[in-house]
Amino acid sequence: MSDQPPPHPLTAADLSSRLRGLAEHGETAAPATGAQVRGRAARRRRGRRAVLSTGALAAAAVTTVAAVTTGALGSSHKPAAPQASPSPAPVQRVTVDLDAHTLTVEGHRFTIGAPVSFCPIGETTVTVTAKYPVVNLRPSEQHVGRAGPRKWAVTFTDRGHRQRLLLFAMETSDLPALGKDGILGAVALAPADGKRVYDIIRPGARVEFTGRQAARTTASDAACIDRQPVTGGH
Known part of the structure; x- marks a missing residue:
């Protein structure tokens, strides 16, 4: 038998505190693996594509509104052409x-x-x-x-x-x-x-x-x- 006293059991609070410390130490100290770097780059590319897609949709919406308003791009809502007033009949x-x-x-x-x-x-x-x-x-x-x-x-x-x-x-x-x-x-x-x-x-x-x-x-x-x-x- 060992003469050392048995370890003091950890409470749930102590365990949670130690796990958070290990996680923080791992993020700052442990270098990112190749897979992590590639994952982060992929996420950034997806974010940029999402931003570009949103901008394209907004531009298309503006173009559609302009087409409806002005009758451009072959829209069926073309403004009516101004009608010329009929010329008066000449005096006999x-x-x-x-x-x-x-x-x-x-x-x-x-x-x-x-x-x-x-x-x-x-x-x-x-x-x-x-x-x-x-x-x-x-x-x-x-x-x-x-x-x-x-x-x-x-x-x-x-x-x-x-x-x-x-x-x-x-x-x-x-x-x-x-x-x-x-x-x-x-x-x-x-x-x-x-x-x-x-x-x-x-x-x-x-x-x-x-x-x-x-x-x-x-x-x-x-x-x-x-x-x-x-x-x-x-």
Whole structure:
């Protein structure tokens, strides 16, 4: 038998303390093996690849957002192209030559009966207001001129804000005035020509008068039957 006393048994706390000390001493003192070095390098490479993959995914997300916003890269969400406003239709031009007794519109020329000097149109340029298949004129106070219907009537608005006859188609009784100054305050065309001009001319057309024309009426409006105000078809 040994004379030495038996060793004092270790408690759980003493054992845990000694194990931690051995672990710490091993990490600082023991050199890393080749396997440990290779393992650490592999872990660092995996970490770098993970960082690069995350960055690539973020860049792809930004590119996708940009494509959706701008319509790039063939995205189906392309912005709508700005639509150009439609150009306004050109203003139709009509010329009435009071000396030559002609009316020209859309390249067509027609012979007219022009106003008599004492019942002129009173304007050098007018705008077509409306068109009526028929308007009816009242008898004048002086019983001058032909009362009743004016077919294929085209009207304008004068300086006094009255709608008045501009053009109409003659009746057979008016034909002697064709090519002359014989209409009491408007312009008249042969029956067939009146219908053609009525069909061609558009509201808003600009009508210019050239040649001789008195600046104002020397007779009363009551005598110039074709200067009566027109209201609708009346």
